Amino acid sequence: MSARSFRSVFMVASCAGAALGCYLVSLNVASERASLEDVENKIVMTQRDIRSLQTEIGTRGRLAQLERWNVKVLALSAPSADQFLEGGFQLARLARPQEKLNVEAPVVLASAPAPQPTSPSLVEGEPAMESGAGAPSAAQLMRQASLKLPDREEPAVVPVVPPAQHKAAEPAKGADTKQKTVKAAEMKPAPVKAQKPAESKPALTAKKAGDKKEEASAKPVTKPVRMAKVDPLAPLPVKSNSKKTAKESGSAR
């Protein structure tokens, strides 16, 4: 009875409930939509602010203003053509300007002794004398080119001349024997260093203009080293030539 009589009431209630539920859902959706709209609005407002700020910055930092500052304070100017580089290679070339000077020195040295040794080996006494006289001049050239510590080496030059003349008297063989004696003499104080100059010094002299010689030779004892210097000038035509040419070409590369 009661259930049947209240049926309509239940119907109405359930309808109302359903309607309310639907309404709540739509309300929820609407509020979500509104908040989304709010966010979108905020975005737009922010974009607008950004725009106006950008405009303000752009106006304050306008090109004409920058130009004015440049004219008054910075004084920057357009780069000249030389300030542009082709690439890394050109940049690297700019980075070591001092080495050019060093490169010039060995070129002078290498060419100076090269022709002289060939003539003494062929001819006898007189031309050998010339070569002996010519050799120190080449050595002087070396020192001038290197521009370092000429005072120490000048005394070394003076003794160089007479032994060279002696050698001229007894040409190639004497030189060989003397070389050996020199080696023997040098072996005692500094064996390693003595060998090196005997074999490769002409090449070294050609290459590095005195600096290393001094360091290597002046340190142990001065006299034997002078002797070693004297010798290579006269007897090393063949060896020095080949080495020099090889090294010259190497350095050129």
Place this chain on the structure above:
Amino acid sequence: MNAPTPALVASRPERLRLVGQRRQILTMMHQRLMFGMLVYAGVIALIVVRILWLAAFGDHAGAKRGLASLVPERGDIVDRDGVPLARTMDAWTIGLHPGKVIGDKLTLARKLAQLMPERDEAAYFAMLRSGKRFYYLRRRAAPGLVEAVNAIGEPGLALEREPDRLYPQTTLAAHVIGYTTIDGHGVAGVERAFDKQLSEPASRGQPLQLSIDARVQQALEHELLFAMTKFSAIGGAGVVMNIHTGEVLAMTSLPQLNPNAAGQGSPEARFNRATLGVYELGSTFKPFTVAMAMDSGIIKSFGQMYSCPQELHVYGHTIHDTHPYGRMCSVAEIMKESSNIGTAQIADQLGATRQKAFLQKMGFLNRVNIELKERGRTLTPGSNWGPLETMTVGYGHGIAVTPLHLATGYATLFNGGIYRPATLLKVDRTHAVAQGHRVFSEETSYKMRSLLRLVVMQGTGKMADAPGYRVGGKTGTAEKLINGHYTSASVVTSFAGVFPMNEPRYVMVMMLDDPKATKETYGFHTAAWNIGPAFGTTVSRIAPMLGVRPDKNREPDMSLVLPFVHEEARH
């Protein structure tokens, strides 16, 4: 029994009547009730419908303007890299409603005069007492002032935001961009030419991208202004163009104009000399004459000789040279020392018909072809284009064109010989390169490179050289026509050049109106001394920006001209 009967009989109709009346009244009441209910329901239904309508389509209290608010009232104008050149911003406007003022008018007038001193107290007081509804006190007011006015707290003062056109770069490219009225309608430049596109809601959201490069524009303006002040010229003009696309990268006219306050500028400043002003540009025309002669087969090599006497007497007139040869001279030498006499003879050989045809094809006889509305009409000899006029036109006298004409002409000459109209819009996917037509042959175009490079290397244009950038060009000094007479006291000097000459990409034309001689120029006021150096400086500034790499080892094929230059002729 009888007595009640009549009563009964009589009473019956009465009762009946009563019943009938009651029923009538009832039905009437029902009807009225029904009517009232219907009215009531109708009203409610109306309200409900309205509410539903509002709920569905109406604005609610929190609703603001949607995304549409970011679309400006008028479209932006930007340069080719997107740098804003013109923008519409919300600016504060201070207004006055005299009727709504409630405070003491005299005090208010005093305060206003203090804050905005452009009017005095009395004027403000008069405004307050007048019966008018509204006054603008200040448009585009600064925020500080707005705050101060707001602090007065007078309801009669209206503070509103109003869209306002702002040119952030001020004078930069003012003549290209133009300006608007206070209501936002373009009256000059691009603002006028593209007014429809900028103001239509459909298209104004997208900024209008110009071909102008702001940095190049600034460099050009600055250097030209520097030259103008240095040589006390009354005006100047400059154009930089890409010769292959016809894009105008920079275009300026001096004296400067601030489009933010265009009304305050003088008419002289508002005048666009680059497109509206026509000038006899003098010797800068000579390369055209030589190219025309080469294309017509008159000049076969730059070694072709002409007699170059001290002065040439033709058709009752005398033609002079600034550096007379007084001997035979080659075409290369004619161009190198800018010989009027030699060029006149070449032009004479060419003849008026062919000259006119070439000039027509280059667009020199019509208004310059560009989007702007301010375009000057070319002045030509017109109907009396006789042999003498042909000669003078050959070296740039008797014909007046705009500097932009000249730039387009040089672009035509050096891009391989194809005429393309100039454009102010950036060439990209949306805007293709304009259709061109051939004027000169490719070979002529190629040969002319070395000829103009010679002018800069050895000739009159030496000062315009920018080392490494291979500038080639031609100076031009034309006497101005004052009161019907040419006078050497007042000249128009110009330089038209192309760089890099071994592979031409850009053309630049610079012009000074009436420059004066100074101590540094040794009393000369020719193009070589004033606009030439300015041209060189400008090129060395803008070329790196345009991606032109300086290289001192590259040159155009100079073997075409160098054999034909007499060594003694060198100064």
